[in-house]
Amino acid sequence: MKREKCPFCGYEFTAEEAASGCRGCSLSSSCGHTCCPKCGYELALRPWQPPWRRRGRRGGTRPGIGVPESTSMRPLTSLPVGGTGVIAQIGSNEAGVLQKLASLGLFPGRQVKVVQKFPAYVLQIGHILVAIDKDLAAHLEVDIDKGPALDYKNKETKMGGG
Amino acid sequence: MSLQITYEAPLEEAVARICELLQGRYPFSKRAVALLLLQGDAEMQAEVAATEESKSYELVQEIVRQTQAGYQRPLNFVIAQWRQQATADLAADVVGQQAQSPGRSLADWLGWLTMWPVTGIPILAVVLYFGLYQFVGVFGAGTVVDFLEATLFAGYINPWVNSTVQIHVPWMVLQSLIAGDYGIITLGVRYAVAIILPIVGSFFLVFSVIEDSGYLPRLAMLVDWLFKRIGLNGRAVIPMALGFGCDTMATLVSRTLETRREKLIATLLLALAIPCSAQLGVILALLSGRPTAMALWAGFLLLVFLLVGYLTSRLLPGSRPSFYLELPPLRLPQWRNVLAKTLIRMQWYFIEVFPLFVLASVLLWAGQITGAFGVIISWLTPVVEWIGLPGETARVFLFGFFRRDYGAAGLYDMAGTLTGQQLVVAAATLTLFVPCIAQFSMMLKERGWKATLAIVVFIFPFAFVAGYVLNLALTWLGVAA
Structure with a gap:
């Protein structure tokens, strides 16, 4: 987590x-400023840029960059369309996020296949298709080498984590 | 035969301890109650708090807290995960799967085409063109309304009612209550039965077909990207699409959205920029001969919808909405289900609407008799003239006050006297203009008086200012509609 001084x-x-x-401030998501929680001094996080410039910058952080080649773990968002992986980790402990993922059967150990990435992520889990937005998909980390642990085809394996 | 899942030791321990503490009688087993308490189920918490002594309820809460402290994840997620494992194990014993044929079925292909933006958007356009324009607009609001309105009511029922009333009812005042320009039968019943019912009915038929085919979740996925920009998520497409049928019903359905912020934005947009099917049908019929006018009206409303949604989402505090939805396979709708749904919705609409139509004609009659009607029209006339419309349209806007579709139907009556530009401005302003009485009362019920008042106070001037800007833009650009 990046720290500001x-x-x-x-x-x-x-x-x-x-x-x-900043909660309660109507412009908090777009002003590019933040306030020191201690003294309330307003500081610029980054110089203000028109939206078309911002997009260029966002393109720089392509998913997958920064993941070491050797491991088989990677963010779900870095899988190509058609790629499969087993959910290894959910990178959030927020009750709302977990509940939404659980309601669709997205648990650690389940195998997912990326069917589509735009306008939303479409994943195949077993026989069903589910759609989640990019924000939710970003919480999922998958293992691309492992076989499914939570599938009725091989029942011996137990789930990991909890 | 019942199946019990054995959870891991800390959970089982907590369940056992809670079961011991529970003394009251519950509709489920104590184990089920204990599990619900561990999952933080609010309803069960309230029931247990009311049934048990406060001391033992406190102990229960303490057990839940202690158990949660042993886990990183919320307990309801942990329990759900155990259940998922148990069902997977069970299914492994009893479910077999044959190797699937490599080719995709037609439904799979079609399902895929509706989800891919490049083909999905043209498919949406086709659905809108045939479903909304051709069926609701041209057939429902055109052919069926023409027959019921022009042939049945204008040709047979109204003259008969007028002459019968004139012969048998002695007082002028009472005569005009039943018959004449604002009579209950000649105006209220005629609008409800001959204009509104066929339009709403044909919309609900199309909507039921679309609903049962499994197309809506795919549409939700397709527009999620756009809806995020206006502070909503793709799921909101369901109340929004239903709003094209009846905004009152859609306002009720907007309670399925997750956050208060989303509900508020959806309610505002439904009240402002989504025309209901009655309005839509009449407007489509009005503008059907003029493709430019139709495009201008639709484009303007889409612009207002996106702009107001975008600004509201910027101004209202709250977190970004999130989108998650299961996509069922596409299926061929069953006609029995579709017809049953359509009939139930039409019944709901008719029961809700019919008394209001009668009430509206009584109010209009009272306004006419007392002269209040004339006064309000004289106030509205300069406003209407300001946006470039003839003064007589003030009457239409007053009708719109009582019911949105009522106003649109009034516009239908005087279509012949307006130019293309005036038609576009009138149709756009009337669409934006206040929600009908029924929608207003639903907003009060669902969102509270503060939000409702704020929405109405915003919409009223906004509709006319937008109409003024549209009129100015059309004149300035010299677009001939």
Whole structure:
């Protein structure tokens, strides 16, 4: 997690901490500023850029970059269309996120196939198709080498984690 | 035969301890109650709190807290995961699968085509063209309405009612309540039966077919990207699409959306920019001979829908909505189900609408008799003239006050006297203009008076300012509609 340092009082804080201070402000998602949670000093996170410039920057963080080649674990969003993997990790403990994923049967150990990535992620789990948006898909990490642990074709294996 | 899942030790321990504490009688077994409490089920918490002594309920809560402390993940996720494992194990013993044929079936192909943006958007356009325009607009609002309205009511029923009333009812005042320009039968019943019912009926028929085919979840997936920009998620396509049938029903359905923010945005957009089928049918019929006018009207409303949605989502605080939905396979709808659904919806609509139509004609009659009607029209006339419409359309807007579709039907009556540009401006302003009485009361019930008041106070001036801007833009650009 990236830490910001307040130039006014010197307090160091994470983006999450700062977001608590911005809640309720209607422009918080788009102003490009944050407020120090300690003294309230407003600092610019990045110079303001028109939207068409921002897109160019976002393209730089292509999914998959930064994942070491040797491991078979990677974010689901980095799989190509048609790629399969077994859900290894859900990178969130937020009850809302977990409940949504659970309601679609997206548990660790289940094998998923990426059917489509735009406009939303379409995943095949067993015999059903589910659609989730990019924000939810970003929480999922998959293992592309492992066989399914939670599938009725091979029942010996037990689920991992809990 | 019942099947019991054995969870891991900490969970089983907690269940056993809670079961011991529970003394009251419950509709389910104590084990089920204990599991629901561990999952944080609000309804069960309230019931247990009411049934048990406060001391033992506190102990129960303490057990839940302690158990949760042993896990990183919320307990309801842990329990769901165990259940998923148990069902997978069970299915492995009893379910077999034959090797699938390598080729895809027709339904698979069609299902895939509806999801891929490049083909999905043209398919949406085809569905809208045939489903909405051809069936609801041309057939429902055109052919059927022409027959019922022009042939049946104007030709037989109205003259008969008028002459019968004139012969048998002695007072002028009472005569005009039943017959004449604003009579219950000649206006209220005629609008409800001859204009609105066939349009709403044909819409509900199309909607039921689309609903049962499994197309809506695919559409939700397709538009999620766009809906995120206006503070909603793809799921909101269901109330929005239903809004093209009846905004009142759609406002009720918007409660299925997740957050208060989404509900509020959906309610506002339904009240502002989504024309209901009665309005839509009449407007489609009005503009059917003028493709430019139709495109201008639809384009303008789409623009308002997106712009207002975008601005509202920027101004309202709250987190980004998230989208998750199962996509069922495409299926051929069963006619029995489709017809049953259509009839139930038409029945709901008719029961909800008919009294309001009668009430509206009584109010209009009272307004006419007391002169209040004339006063309101004289207030509205300059506003209407300001947006470039003839003063007589003030009457139509007043009708729209009582019911949206009522107003649209009034516009239908005077279509011949308007130019193309005036038709576009009138249709657009009337679409944006206030929700009908029924939708208004549903908004009050679902969103509370504060939100409703805010929405209405926004919409009223916005509709006319938008109409003014549209009229100005059309004049300035010299577009001949």
